[in-house]
Amino acid sequence: MDIFLDMDGPLADFVGGAVRVHRRTDVLDHWPAGVYDLQQVLGLPTVSALWGPIDHHGREFWAGLQKTPWCDEIVELASAAAESVRIVTTPSHDPASLAGKLDWLNRHFGRPFLDYVMTPAKYLLAAPDRLLIDDCNENVDQFLAAGGKAILFPRPLNRLHRQAHDPMFYVRRELADVKKTPT
Numbered sequence: 001m002d003i004f005l006d007m008d009g010p011l012a013d014f015v016g017g018a019v020r021v022h023r024r025t026d027v028l029d030h031w032p033a034g035v036y037d038l039q040q041v042l043g044l045p046t047v048s049a050l051w052g053p054i055d056h057h058g059r060e061f062w063a064g065l066q067k068t069p070w071c072d073e074i075v076e077l078a079s080a081a082a083e084s085v086r087i088v089t090t091p092s093h094d095p096a097s098l099a100g101k102l103d104w105l106n107r108h109f110g111r112p113f114l115d116y117v118m119t120p121a122k123y124l125l126a127a128p129d130r131l132l133i134d135d136c137n138e139n140v141d142q143f144l145a146a147g148g149k150a151i152l153f154p155r156p157l158n159r160l161h162r163q164a165h166d167p168m169f170y171v172r173r174e175l176a177d178v179k180k181t182p183t
């Protein structure tokens with residue numbers, strides 16, 4: 001089996017970085033259950049009101065995102081379970097996002113880091129022996145619909161928000177199930 005690990009959410013704390021830029025870390029304490037749309041959570045009038053301040057920080061916004069508390073464990077778990085592990089991530093519309101994300105991977109996993117895919121269309125990677133671990137409901141649904149396996153990484157912003165207090169408990173159990181299921 002090959003595993004594709006989503007970067008923002010499971011590995012890099014994108015939401016934490018974004019709410020800090022907007023000086024709205026208060027939303028982390030009372031996140032509306034299952035709401036993925038950051039513009040909605042922050043009550044911003046437009047898409048550019050959300051992305052403008054983030055884009056202003058450019059490449060370093062992405063390069064400087066904090067590692068999540070689960071990052072190392074999820075990478076270890078995936079590496080033990082799969083023949084190959086790759087990071088899969090969707091850059092923002094700002095070209096600096098691609099560079100900053102690659103900076104982040106090099107910074108945390110060693111340079112040159114080559115095991116990554118940057119694409120807005122993660123479902124194109126789907127195959128019966130490929131597993132996506134991602135915190136976005138739609139990415140998981142599309143990957144499953146395209147014939148792959150997928151585990152939704154529990155976060156307050158997705159439909160597994162009730163499991164978000166201990167996401168690795170859920171992921172460990174689901175991964176054990178996936179490994180038992182014949183492809």
Ligand SMILES: [Mg+2]
Pocket residue numbers: 006007008009010134135136
């Ligand atoms: Mg994500």
